[in-house]
Amino acid sequence: MHMPLEDTLGLNLLAANHHQAEHNREHFDAWQVLCLNVMSSPGAGKTSLLEQTLTALSADLAMAVLEGDMTTQLDADRLEAVGVPVVPITTGRACHLDASMVSGGLKMLQQRLDPASLDLLWVENVGNLVCPAEFEVGEHLKVALLSVTEGDDKPLKYPVMFREADCVLITKTDLLPYLPVDIARIEAHIRQVNPHCTVLRVSATSGEGLAAWHSWIRQQVSSQLVSLRNPHGHNVVPQLVNA
Amino acid sequence: MTKCLVLSMNQWRQQHSPAVPVVERVHLQVGDFTCVEPDQLLFTWRVAVENSWLDGAELVVEAVPLVGRCVRCQQTYSPAPDTAYRSPCCDHPMEEIVTGRELRIRSVDYTLES
Numbered sequence: 576m577h578m579p580l581e582d583t584l585g586l587n588l589l590a591a592n593h594h595q596a597e598h599n600r601e602h603f604d605a606w607q608v609l610c611l612n613v614m615s616s617p618g619a620g621k622t623s624l625l626e627q628t629l630t631a632l633s634a635d636l637a638m639a640v641l642e643g644d645m646t647t648q649l650d651a652d653r654l655e656a657v658g659v660p661v662v663p664i665t666t667g668r669a670c671h672l673d674a675s676m677v678s679g680g681l682k683m684l685q686q687r688l689d690p691a692s693l694d695l696l697w698v699e700n701v702g703n704l705v706c707p708a709e710f711e712v713g714e715h716l717k718v719a720l721l722s723v724t725e726g727d728d729k730p731l732k733y734p735v736m737f738r739e740a741d742c743v744l745i746t747k748t749d750l751l752p753y754l755p756v757d758i759a760r761i762e763a764h765i766r767q768v769n770p771h772c773t774v775l776r777v778s779a780t781s782g783e784g785l786a787a788w789h790s791w792i793r794q795q796v797s798s799q800l801v802s803l804r805n806p807h808g809h810n811v812v813p814q815l816v817n818a
Numbered sequence: 819m820t821k822c823l824v825l826s827m828n829q830w831r832q833q834h835s836p837a838v839p840v841v842e843r844v845h846l847q848v849g850d851f852t853c854v855e856p857d858q859l860l861f862t863w864r865v866a867v868e869n870s871w872l873d874g875a876e877l878v879v880e881a882v883p884l885v886g887r888c889v890r891c892q893q894t895y896s897p898a899p900d901t902a903y904r905s906p907c908c909d910h911p912m913e914e915i916v917t918g919r920e921l922r923i924r925s926v927d928y929t930l931e932s
Contacts, residue, residue, distance in 0.1 A: 580839075581925050584830065588846070588921040591825050705853045709819075709921070731899045735853050738912075767902040770911040 592710055595674035599713025602681065606691040609799040610698060611792075612712055614736065615720035616729075617702030620746040622650045623779040624720065624788075625699060629657045631789055636694040636796060641680040643672040643701045650699065660687055671706035672698065674713055694796050704733040716741040716795060721765075723747050723756050730764040737765050742773040742791060749781040819854050819921075820862040826923055827872060834930065841875040843927040850884040851918035884918030 587593065603610045615621050629638060639660040642651040651663035664672060664680045677698060684690060698714060700707040719740035721729055724747060730737040737743060743765050751758060762774055773791060777784035823846070831839060848854050856879040863877040886897045888905035894916055897903035903912035 579842075579927065579929055581927050582830070583925045584923045586826055586830070586923040588819065588822050588826060588923060591829070592822060706819075709853045731902060734899070734903065735851060738851075764902060767904060767911045770913050 589709065592674045595678060596711040596713040599674055599678055599681065600715070602690070603696065603713060603715065604803055606693065607800060607803050608690060608693045608696050609716075609796050610696045610712075610714045611716050611718055611795070612698045612700060612707075612714035613718045613720070614700040614704075614707045614740075615702060615722075615746075616704045616725060619702070619720040619722040619725065620779060621699050621702070621720055622653055624744065624746060624777065625654055625697060626657055627779045627785065628789070628792070629654065629659045629697075631785065632695075632792065633657070633659060635793075637692055638695045638697065639684060639688065639690075639693055640697040640699060641672075641677060641684070642699050643676070645670070645701055654699075660684070662687075666701055670701055670703045671710050672700050672712055673710045677712040695792070704729070704736045708733075708736040708739045715799060718742045718744065720744045720746050721761065723750055723754055723758060723761070727757055727760040727764055730761070730768055734768040737772075738768045740769060740772050742775065743769070744788065745774065745776045747778060747780070748776045748783050749778040820859060820866045823859075823863070823877075823923070824866050824870075824872070827926075830923075830926065831871065837930050838871060839926075839928040839930055841872055841926060841928045843876045843878050844872075845878045845880065845924040845926070847880050847882050847920040847922045847924050849882040849918040849920035851915060852921055854921060856881060880924070882917050882920045885916040886912045887914040887916050889913045 613621050640654050641662050641664055642654060643664045643666060644650055645666050648663045651661045655661040662680045662683045664676050666672065666676065698712055717740045719736055721743060723745060745758060745761055758776065765774055775784050775787050775791065777788050827844065848856050860877055860879060867873050867875060884897055885894050887894050888907055888910055890910050891907050893907055895906050897912045904910065
């Protein structure tokens with residue numbers, strides 16, 4: 576005998592990934608490590624910016640990187656050369672990192688060091704403006720990059736990515752004199768889909784805007800510590816502590 | 819995303835263990851403001867469930883429109899890329915999203931042998 580049945584689930588399609596991401600985040604919080612997920616299209620300058628950032632901040636902050644790429648360890652090698660521990664995560668044909676991949680990367684990282692000794696863990700996602708926006712990995716904050724060579728319409732064409740970002744970096748600003756692009760229009764389009772995110776103009780080549788970027792990072796690391804040490808910290812607006 | 823859907827369905831199946839539900843339809847809500855293309859999901863679903871316990875199950879996708887609410891005048895509206903997602907009443911940015919971010923298995927039609 577067969578009886579027709581209907582189960583009302585209301586189950587989020589990404590529930591399994593959310594659960595794993597929460598688990599990762601619990602580890603980060605226990606270690607008192609801030610995790611930043613860095614995302615952009617391929618070639619927007621994630622690795623170049625990280626090379627510069629790791630070099631500039633490694634004297635003050637203990638950092639490590641989980642480096643996602645579909646194939647090759649080229650980016651991981653570049654960052655390892657800076658002197659910061661890097662764990663490559665090769666995704667094969669997958670166009671994004673998911674929470675279970677990052678969990679695997681964390682296990683590999685733990686074989687090299689005690690994560691509680693870190694202040695900041697970077698996740699460099701696979702170059703893609705679409706899927707990484709939907710798959711959280713346990714990060715505390717999302718950083719999206721958009722290079723000036725990509726055009727001012729990208730925040731409108733890939734709105735989910737820029738909506739989800741806590742900080743958007745407009746990169747390669749040293750190229751502005753050579754391009755028919757209006758950076759104010761890029762910023763306006765970012766603001767249309769995400770009025771409250773931090774937007775910074777940077778160039779890893781000329782150094783423009785990097786001081787503000789580094790200040791933002793220090794502020795987030797400090798805020799994370801304050802939040803974790805205050806049991807009600809998640810319910811209050813994090814305050815700037817010695818940025 | 820299809821892999822996530824199959825994984826979620828496998829978890830749901832475990833609730834009925836040891837019985838194996840025969841699934842006729844899976845009703846999915848996909849918001850317009852997500853990174854999921856329903857047509858691709860429908861195609862890959864057929865391939866992903868082939869020769870599995872879900873083989874033959876129909877995936878029914880309900881598209882959920884993007885609806886914003888202007889925080890100034892509280893009116894709901896349909897944000898669109900060609901208007902830079904502006905509120906039509908005052909050109910305010912898309913601050914509040916009411917619907918459009920759904921990625922939800924709403925319900926499952928199935929039978930159980932008894």
